[in-house]
Amino acid sequence: MGKTCAELFAGIDCTIIGNADDEVGGIAYRSDRVQPGDAFFCIVGFTADGHSFAQDAIDRGAKVLVVERKVYLADATDVTEVVVKDTRKAMAVAAANFYDHPSAGIALVGVTGTNGKTTTTYLVEHIARVAGKRTGVVGTVGICIGDVREKSEHTTPESPDLQRLFARMRDAHCDTVAMEVSSHALDLERTWGTRFAVTAFSNLTQDHLDYHHTFEAYFEAKARLFSKDYPAKRVICIDDKWGKELLRRCSVAEDSVVTTGFDPSAQIHPADVAYAPTHTSLALDVRGSRYAFDYPLVGRFNVENVMCAFGIGLQLGIPPEVIVEALEEAPQIPGRLERVSAVCDGGVSVFVDYAHTPDALEKALSSIMALTPGRTICVFGCGGDRDASKRPIMGKAALAADRAIVTSDNPRTEDPRAIIEDVVSGMGAGAGRFEVEPDRRRAIARAVALACPGDSVLIAGKGHEDYQLVGDRVLSFDDRVVAAEELERAFGSDAAGVRAGFDGLAGDGEKPAEEGR
Known part of the structure; x- marks a missing residue:
């Protein structure tokens, strides 16, 4: 061609x-x-x-x-x-x-916002599948073309790669495609020339200020997806001031808008919510009609994602009864408050979540603490070569847990200990309630060692990632796999000896553990 x-x-x-x-x-x-x-x-x-x-x-x-x-x-x-x-x-x-304008032949959904993009796109894909559509997904976790799953290098690929991908989806007869649209992609014109059927906004919290420098510039990058440059139907969460501003702009432009949120003025909002460890019971007010159902995802922030996906389904013309049917069987999103499965877990619940912003970490911890009868222990870090201003805020957010362990995330070209020092600088109010272990596996092992039956452990920051970026090396590392191994070591047949060994790790203060380093 x-x-x-x-x-x-x-x-x-x-x-x-x-x-x-x-x-x-x-x-x-x-x-x-x-x-x-x-x-x-x-x-x-x-x-x-x-x-x-x-x-x-x-x-x-x-x-x-x-x-x-x-x-x-x-x-x-x-x-x-x-x-x-x-x-x-x-x-x-x-x-x-x-590629002959492939997006024009697809009902393309673009989801932007700081948090919730991945979960929302997966929910939209599932809803469309239940509605009988052939689907695709583009985003952080990877690429889906029908039943074929592939890894991706960027949340939103460069324009030639993106259009080639759309062409593959078109040729595979995909009807509906849900795509995460990052602020970088919008600012760098990766999606320019792409035609969207629906664009959706989740929220705006601190992230990427190393690139955008100000919240206002960050917002304006996201807002482009709701401008005349990208005509489409809209779904907007109005729980923050940024969503309300987008609604104002889209209303002036006379766009078709569905609003969502806990705000009772939203067209889709909760009439009643009950949270459980394995599911959520939700009664939604949808433009004056009530739909009550259970779905197998947990936490308040997933209510936000479910409402957004519901609104997108409506804008795609899918009947609300079909949307409810799909949500009742919603899939587990990789690395999004994903519970680790282990043969022996000692009554300890371990969750892995991609939360790598202060707001996302707060929401993940809040959700887990609401479901946990015992204590909540948080293992987290911050990535290198990224927005350093959020590091102390992440540290402060982690103090919502009963115990926090600061560790290495993806340090990239930065010194992991320097990143940790930035994080710890925001944790002064939590003296005695956190410790430092730069080695991520040892940090996870320490959290499991500290946990008792009824406790929960949140391992935050990397989610679905199966690697760790250290310098110019890509190391094999999957939080879910490591956590399962450490649970088995701690609570398997040799648990007593293993746990005794773990009790010597890191100590009870904030001094970094040095054993084996």
């Missing part, structure tokens, strides 16, 4: 220097991935300028260079240059053109 330059750049304000009838065989934005016949887009990034790699792209066989300024290179006489104002936007539109 190929497109001429004229076809590829249709609808893009550009100047073609060369042959507009040249056929392009593919789209590349990294010179080391250029294939002969590709168009190479010179993306101006934060640390590198793609124009500097133009010669490398030509040497690898690129036939077309897409640039924001004229480049003068050796041996480029047969190369067509296309000059555009913004190579990122141009690449997104060109990618949609190249």
Whole structure:
């Protein structure tokens, strides 16, 4: 499949220097991935300028260079240059053109917000399946095309990868696709040129301020998905001021909006909720009609996700009775308040959750504490090379637990102990109620050792991830697997000896454990 330059750049304000009838065989934005016949887009990034790699792209066989300024290179006489104002936007539109606008043939749902995106997209997929649709999912946990599951590198892929993915979904006859849309993706034009049937907003809490710098800039990035740039039906949670502002804007634009929230003025809001360790009983007021049902997810924040998914289902034209039927059999979302299964657990409940923002950690702890007859122990850390300003706030949030263990998350290129020091700086009010263990496995083992029957352990921050990023290494590490192993060690046939050994770990204060390091 190929497109001429004229076809590829249709609808893009550009100047073609060369042959507009040249056929392009593919789209590349990294010179080391250029294939002969590709168009190479010179993306101006934060640390590198793609124009500097133009010669490398030509040497690898690129036939077309897409640039924001004229480049003068050796041996480029047969190369067509296309000059555009913004190579990122141009690449997104060109990618949609190249794959014949695949999102137009799919009922595409875009979900944005700080927390809840993954759970909501999985719930929407499940609802659509029960309604008889062939479905797809794009997001943090991975990619689903029908029954095929794949891993993903980004929450929202780069535009050529995203449009190629949509084309695969279209060709696999997917009817409905639910996608997480990150603020980065919106700001970096990854979704530009994509057509949405429904866009939904969950909430806005502190995250990514290392990138956006201010809450206002963070919000405006999210808000783009609800602007005239992305016409669609809307679902908006109005429990925070950001959702209320989105509602105001969409109302002015006369968009079709379904509002959700605990706020009783929301079109979908709870009339009654009862929380249990294994499920939630919910009576929803949906535009004046009441629907009562149980679903196998726990916690207040999952009520928010269920309401959002309900609203999306309505906007997709799915009858409320079908939505209720689907939610009653809702799937466990990987790494989202996922209970660890072990042959021997000693009466201790261990949950793994992706919570990596202060708000998400607070909500996860609140949900677990409401279901726990004993104490709640929290194991958590913060990622490196990410928003450092939230670290002390995360530490403070963790003090809601009866006991907290600060450990390493994905330190990336930062010193894990320096990250931990940032976290601990916010925990001054909890002296004697937390400790530090930089080794994540030992931290999980310590939490299990501290737990008694009836207690719960929350392991937060990594959720579904089966790796740990340390420097330039990707280490195999899955909180769910490690926790199951440690439960078995602590409460299996040799439990007494193992637990005696664990009692020596880390101590009762805040001094980092040094054994074996």
